[in-house]
Amino acid sequence: MWKIDNTPPRTYEAPGFSEPGVTGLFYDGPSWQGKPTRVFAWLGMPAQSTQASGGKVPGIVLVHGGGGSAFSRWVRLWNERGFAAIAMDTCGHTPDSGSRRRDHHALGGPPGWGVYEKSLEAPMEQWGYHAVEAILRGHSLLRAQPGVDEKCIGLTGISWGGVLTGIAAGHDPRFAFAMSVYGCGFLDRSPGLGLDKTDKPHAEKWMELWDPSRHLKDAKMPFFWINGTNDFAFTPEIWQESHRLLRARSGKKTLSFKLRMPHGHGAAGESPEELRLFAASHCFGEPPLARLKKQERQGRMIRAEFDTKVPLKTAELLFTKDDGIPWPQRNWQAQPVLLSGNLASSAIPLGTVACYLNVTDTRGCVVSSEIEFFEHGTR
Structure with a gap:
């Protein structure tokens, strides 16, 4: 066209x-x-x-x-x-x-x-x-x-x-x-x-x-x-x-x-x-933004490894337990998680219906993993 x-x-x-x-x-x-x-x-x-x-x-x-x-x-x-x-x-x-x-x-x-x-x-x-x-x-x-x-x-x-x-x-x-x-x-x-x-x-x-x-x-x-x-x-x-x-x-x-x-x-x-x-x-x-290299979930654990030229400073798990309501109305929560070098990992709270990991580098720039969705929430 x-x-x-x-x-x-x-x-x-x-x-x-x-x-x-x-x-x-x-x-x-x-x-x-x-x-x-x-x-x-x-x-x-x-x-x-x-x-x-x-x-x-x-x-x-x-x-x-x-x-x-x-x-x-x-x-x-x-x-x-x-x-x-x-x-x-x-x-x-x-x-x-x-x-x-x-x-x-x-x-x-x-x-x-x-x-x-x-x-x-x-x-x-x-x-x-x-x-x-x-x-x-x-x-x-x-x-x-x-x-x-x-x-x-x-x-x-x-x-x-x-x-x-x-x-x-x-x-x-x-x-x-x-x-x-x-x-x-x-x-x-x-x-x-x-x-x-x-x-x-x-x-x-x-x-x-x-x-x-x-x-x-x-x-x-x-x-x-x-x-x-x-x-x-x-x-x-x-x-x-x-x-x-x-x-x-x-x-x-x-x-x-x-x-x-x-x-x-x-x-x-x-x-x-x-x-x-x-x-x-x-x-x-x-130096480029960090970029997701590898992500895995085993049971109620989520891990994400990032490629980065700039040191990562912090990592967070973002998650919501709200289900059955429109996405714009859901309450998302953020909590600090373990960051070891370029690897972020966290347990996933019970009842979570969607979650992902964010990392922030020393320039204050935020990069995310992919989102994990759970049909009936984590148990």
Whole structure:
């Protein structure tokens, strides 16, 4: 459905959209309802080049979540981290700018997000196609910027942007790494996005076309997943299943499943240090995050061994005994556990229905084991 084209899309000025340190612009999108479209984006470069290779800087493509738009502050954040960055709007909008209201502009493509009721229409007329196309074209545009290292450009998205990240990563092998914040696949089982309440023909077709579970198997780049135990939409079971789709094909993949991590843009989804370090380890040679090497459970004991270049400081067992209620409402508890070098281990409390191990390194970065589920709780 999508074809990768290294030729950058044509760009246009965006009068009235000006922010410090970044450039507002439009670029060509695919046609919609027989008419041309344009995508709004903020584009920014580091103020002082942080040399990754040959005097060039790495880059990152930023995909906003539901209710969001292209965020200039997000571009500047990654510029401060040493990355060229582009943040595009995936719903045909122009962004907030001061008191300016976010509007669907005259050449905008289909509005989002999800848009399940349109799933029986021609795929290339739907939001899912246009949103991913905006990402791929934005990537081509960023690669074409002078001074950008096209071999080290990553992709990250928040919430619905994480959903789109899962799709785009399966179709654009040019990305050096990908990072999904909250978003995952198997959305017909999500309690917070409404697909489970959509009529069967539309829901099934949407899953066939746009669910990341149909696309992640083809993602081969290193992948980082970060989420919270009580997320309203991306629950532990579907999040872990999405991660496991990458098992045979993706190189290095890393989980960070935080206790009650809040959901949103801003500090919650944009600022975790784990995101910066995962990207910097691939582009600047910084020590990578720890990564799960081996995990085993024997009876009521769980153990996880991690590969790490940075000493691990603490380990915790996170567990919930709540059963029969929606995942977002379950009470998760955390307790310190034995950490011996790179090996964390713990007894599992009686009555536990799900648990996993977290380790924290000396930089304060959290990495997780996979989640163990118990159908009737541990006995």
